[in-house]
Amino acid sequence: MKLSTTLLLAALLLPTLGSCGGGESVDPPADSDSDSATAPVTETVTEQAPAKIEEAAKTESGMDQLEALENQATGAVEAAKEATKEVVISKAAQALFDSYCVTCHGKTGKGDGIAAAGLPVKPASFTDAAWQASVTDEHLALVIAEGGAAAGKSPLMVAAPGAKDNPELLNGLVAIVRAFGE
Numbered sequence: 533m534k535l536s537t538t539l540l541l542a543a544l545l546l547p548t549l550g551s552c553g554g555g556e557s558v559d560p561p562a563d564s565d566s567d568s569a570t571a572p573v574t575e576t577v578t579e580q581a582p583a584k585i586e587e588a589a590k591t592e593s594g595m596d597q598l599e600a601l602e603n604q605a606t607g608a609v610e611a612a613k614e615a616t617k618e619v620v621i622s623k624a625a626q627a628l629f630d631s632y633c634v635t636c637h638g639k640t641g642k643g644d645g646i647a648a649a650g651l652p653v654k655p656a657s658f659t660d661a662a663w664q665a666s667v668t669d670e671h672l673a674l675v676i677a678e679g680g681a682a683a684g685k686s687p688l689m690v691a692a693p694g695a696k697d698n699p700e701l702l703n704g705l706v707a708i709v710r711a712f713g714e
């Protein structure tokens with residue numbers, strides 16, 4: 533992570549730093565995008581990258597740039613995570629939830645399915661933010677894959693058929709439970 537971030541920053545920073553010439557000092561680059569004198573620099577880019585980055589880090593504007601780029605990179609990673617969340621729910625997972633889990637948990641995830649009245653221990657409402665915050669994904673996966681008893685919960689929370697050996701199905705079910713909280 534650290535190394536790849538540094539490389540990414542190097543790649544992003546170099547065209548900007550190139551406009552500073554021989555590399556004795558790094559002036560705050562005013563408007564790097566409009567500077568056309570950066571072309572020759574790209575040839576020596578690979579050898580000079582570490583030194584340039586180090587130099588940039590010594591100046592305040594360089595540090596600001598590094599920080600801004602790091603923030604950008606973090607933002608991109610978060611966005612990517614959000615995007616994958618959407619596709620994690622497979623059709624099989626949704627179908628299993630809609631036909632099976634709903635009997636106890638209900639279509640709304642509130643624990644009001646047709647079989648819920650007969651349960652001595654009522655399931656938590658998946659829409660409850662406090663409950664969502666109190667459970668980890670690992671806990672949800674354990675309960676769903678192996679049943680409530682495996683996590684000290686009611687044994688009437690039965691393991692999802694086939695989920696234990698099927699990460700895609702299991703992750704999909706966890707994502708469905710999480711989606712009720714959003």
Ligand code: HEC
Nearest residue numbers: 632633636651653654655656675680685686688689692705
């Ligand atoms: C026969 C009824 C029943 C079915 C079917 C059922 N559950 Fe549950 N589930 C329960 C009960 C009861 C609890 C509450 C357990 C407790 O709090 O001790 C529970 C709790 C849970 C919890 C929360 C555990 C916690 O720590 O609060 C999750 C997540 C869950 N079920 C997911 C599922 C999924 C996904 C399915 C479908 C694959 C499913 N359940 C099918 C009865 C059921």
